[in-house]
Amino acid sequence: MLGKRRRLALLAEARFNPFEAKTAVGVLRYRPDQVAAVIDSTRAGRTAGECVGVGGAIPVVADIAAAAACGADSLAIGIAPQGGGLPDAWRAMVREALERGWDVLSGLHVFLADDPDLAGAAARHGVRILDLRRPPERRTVAAARAAELDALVVLTVGSDCNVGKMTAALELTQELSRRGTRAAFVATGQTGILIADHGVAVDAVVSDFAAGAIEDLVVEAGRKAEVVVVEGQGALHHPGYSGVTLSLLAGACPRALILCHAAGRDHIRTADGAAREIPIPRLSELKRAYELAAAWVQPAQVVGVALNTHDLDERSARAACEVTRHELGLPATDPVRFGAGPLAAAVLALKLKGRIHAPHA
Amino acid sequence: MLGKRRRLALLAEARFNPFEAKTAVGVLRYRPDQVAAVIDSTRAGRTAGECVGVGGAIPVVADIAAAAACGADSLAIGIAPQGGGLPDAWRAMVREALERGWDVLSGLHVFLADDPDLAGAAARHGVRILDLRRPPERRTVAAARAAELDALVVLTVGSDCNVGKMTAALELTQELSRRGTRAAFVATGQTGILIADHGVAVDAVVSDFAAGAIEDLVVEAGRKAEVVVVEGQGALHHPGYSGVTLSLLAGACPRALILCHAAGRDHIRTADGAAREIPIPRLSELKRAYELAAAWVQPAQVVGVALNTHDLDERSARAACEVTRHELGLPATDPVRFGAGPLAAAVLALKLKGRIHAPHA
Numbered sequence: 001m002l003g004k005r006r007r008l009a010l011l012a013e014a015r016f017n018p019f020e021a022k023t024a025v026g027v028l029r030y031r032p033d034q035v036a037a038v039i040d041s042t043r044a045g046r047t048a049g050e051c052v053g054v055g056g057a058i059p060v061v062a063d064i065a066a067a068a069a070c071g072a073d074s075l076a077i078g079i080a081p082q083g084g085g086l087p088d089a090w091r092a093m094v095r096e097a098l099e100r101g102w103d104v105l106s107g108l109h110v111f112l113a114d115d116p117d118l119a120g121a122a123a124r125h126g127v128r129i130l131d132l133r134r135p136p137e138r139r140t141v142a143a144a145r146a147a148e149l150d151a152l153v154v155l156t157v158g159s160d161c162n163v164g165k166m167t168a169a170l171e172l173t174q175e176l177s178r179r180g181t182r183a184a185f186v187a188t189g190q191t192g193i194l195i196a197d198h199g200v201a202v203d204a205v206v207s208d209f210a211a212g213a214i215e216d217l218v219v220e221a222g223r224k225a226e227v228v229v230v231e232g233q234g235a236l237h238h239p240g241y242s243g244v245t246l247s248l249l250a251g252a253c254p255r256a257l258i259l260c261h262a263a264g265r266d267h268i269r270t271a272d273g274a275a276r277e278i279p280i281p282r283l284s285e286l287k288r289a290y291e292l293a294a295a296w297v298q299p300a301q302v303v304g305v306a307l308n309t310h311d312l313d314e315r316s317a318r319a320a321c322e323v324t325r326h327e328l329g330l331p332a333t334d335p336v337r338f339g340a341g342p343l344a345a346a347v348l349a350l351k352l353k354g355r356i357h358a359p360h361a
Numbered sequence: 362m363l364g365k366r367r368r369l370a371l372l373a374e375a376r377f378n379p380f381e382a383k384t385a386v387g388v389l390r391y392r393p394d395q396v397a398a399v400i401d402s403t404r405a406g407r408t409a410g411e412c413v414g415v416g417g418a419i420p421v422v423a424d425i426a427a428a429a430a431c432g433a434d435s436l437a438i439g440i441a442p443q444g445g446g447l448p449d450a451w452r453a454m455v456r457e458a459l460e461r462g463w464d465v466l467s468g469l470h471v472f473l474a475d476d477p478d479l480a481g482a483a484a485r486h487g488v489r490i491l492d493l494r495r496p497p498e499r500r501t502v503a504a505a506r507a508a509e510l511d512a513l514v515v516l517t518v519g520s521d522c523n524v525g526k527m528t529a530a531l532e533l534t535q536e537l538s539r540r541g542t543r544a545a546f547v548a549t550g551q552t553g554i555l556i557a558d559h560g561v562a563v564d565a566v567v568s569d570f571a572a573g574a575i576e577d578l579v580v581e582a583g584r585k586a587e588v589v590v591v592e593g594q595g596a597l598h599h600p601g602y603s604g605v606t607l608s609l610l611a612g613a614c615p616r617a618l619i620l621c622h623a624a625g626r627d628h629i630r631t632a633d634g635a636a637r638e639i640p641i642p643r644l645s646e647l648k649r650a651y652e653l654a655a656a657w658v659q660p661a662q663v664v665g666v667a668l669n670t671h672d673l674d675e676r677s678a679r680a681a682c683e684v685t686r687h688e689l690g691l692p693a694t695d696p697v698r699f700g701a702g703p704l705a706a707a708v709l710a711l712k713l714k715g716r717i718h719a720p721h722a
Binding site for chain 1: 364372446501503568572573597600603604607609611614632644653655658
């Protein structure tokens with residue numbers, strides 16, 4: 001969705017840390033060449049690498065003017081507030097960017113291009129507002145068409161939101177490509193779309209057509225690729241987002257699943273004001289739940305685990321992978337820290353085996 | 362959503378039969394006093410009762426002018442084309458209704474009030490276009506808040522679309538009221554909204570907020586009612602709509618489920634161009650699937666089965682209920698044909714028992 005070569009200023013005001021600035025971190029990890037600066041006045045003067053561990057020497061600056069001084073020519077909103085609206089404090093920054101002649105890229109649920117004030121500013125300055133979450137015009141009701149592809153479809157699924165499903169999918173795609181497999185990454189969220197320049201934010205599609213939008217993307221990708229790796233969203237046990245997750249399963253019709261989990265996390269991160277805590281089940285239970293849910297339309301099996309060990313030291317991270325391998329009898333790795341090799345090998349092994357059958361309920 | 366007392370003309374052109382005119386049939390069954398005529402030029406001259414078995418002597422007429430002669434003062438679109446668009450042939454009829462000074466009520470996915478041509482006609486004639494599927498302004502991410510209600514929440518779930526989930530919910534609500542229980546019906550689709558004058562079409566809500574919209578409705582209803590009966594949508598095994606179904610389960614946090622099935626149907630009705638047929642599992646498997654999926658957020662149990670025996674004669678219908686009772690060890694009835702008594706009794710029995718526990722996975 002970058003659309004052209006850009007020098008992005010990534011807006012992450014007051015929240016440029018690894019936990020809250022998911023979009024910024026994703027772009028910094030996979031498209032650092034397109035980032036000129038990060039905006040967070042509370043961390044100005046540091047580097048991206050110091051704040052979030054990726055992006056190296058890319059500077060963190062206080063405001064739009066300072067980002068311009070770093071050569072920025074576009075603004076991308078790099079944090080995603082729950083609820084998806086535009087905080088008042090950001091509106092002035094977005095307007096200032098437009099007035100400088102910058103395009104603005106936004107992954108908010110609220111479409112900035114539909115805001116008369118901002119749309120007017122964009123028109124006056126001859127620039128564009130790109131709403132990454134804008135759903136496709138086409139309205140497809142999914143009908144398991146992706147199940148008929150020759151390509152092997154892989155979906156990353158998870159124990160919660162923000163555990164590394166996009167990262168696992170990107171690392172797996174890159175590793176498959178390195179091994180000579182024609183692999184395609186299908187982006188299903190705003191960050192993935194920024195990185196891949198293509199995709200649909202499934203969480204912003206009207207429910208009736210959510211699975212259909214994914215089906216369209218997967219069928220399109222499957223025409224050229226041998227393996228289609230679909231970025232997962234949400235979690236079956238998440239009270240807010242489980243419908244999105246099931247739409248992905250039903251629309252993508254994967255045969256292989258990669259189970260993603262943040263090592264050490266034991267409760268689902270629910271919305272503010274949640275009435276109760278929802279525990280994350282054991283990984284073996286999660287595996288079973290995803291395989292049962294997949295089989296409602298197209299049987300699939302979990303072929304590996306991607307552990308996000310960001311919070312652990314190296315030794316504990318290795319131990320966590322080892323414990324998981326032992327518990328599930330499946331390859332387990334932190335694809336960022338230790339590489340996606342074991343996951344790629346498992347996917348390619350399944351590809352050789354052919355179709356699989358429904359689990360016993 | 363009728364908003365006031367109306368004399369509706371129900372548009373069901375060329376499709377006024379029990380299988381395709383779902384919205385028209387629902388309104389005729391539960392709000393016949395508000396219907397002046399049904400428009401279907403291919404069946405003009407017959408009565409509603411002759412065509413769909415409900416609505417008695419309400420006439421079927423050829424066009425808007427004939428409906429006006431029957432006293433109609435509003436047009437309601439009574440069929441829901443898959444994909445949700447406005448067929449060209451209907452546009453002229455909608456415009457004609459507006460020009461006669463009628464309000465137009467539409468459950469299409471495409472919002473007629475956003476169509477400049479139709480909105481202009483409505484403005485010129487001082488009438489309103491009511492889009493029943495328009496989602497609420499408020500964007501809530503569900504967080505299992507409905508699980509904390511004192512009220513018992515019941516959700517109707519099904520083996521497929523169009524098996525009688527709305528009807529079962531309405532009949533159950535009426536039967537509970539008859540028995541002196543304060544019961545509230547929560548409408549989640551355009552037909553239910555027409556009948557109940559309130560609700561949210563969950564299938565038209567952006568995926569991230571679908572469960573949240575239901576949570577808001579259920580929490581609101583639970584403040585006044587002892588039993589909240591939520592209209593289900595879709596099916597967990599439906600490739601197009603399973604995400605909607607799971608959003609309902611997660612948002613409503615029911616403790617009781619009524620499993621709905623059309624007797625004799627063995628395959629899911631998928632979209633045109635579906636690549637494969639998807640068999641409907643045995644009812645015992647469906648029961649297990651719904652209970653497992655519910656338990657991801659809030660444990661629930663299937664307490665009864667609503668069989669739609671429309672296609673069977675009386676004796677076969679009774680036999681089908683008997684077989685189901687035996688197979689599942691649960692009350693089974695066709696709530697339209699034989700009444701919702703057994704379902705109401707099962708719900709009230711659960712209400713006395715209190716909270717239940719997760720099924721063993």
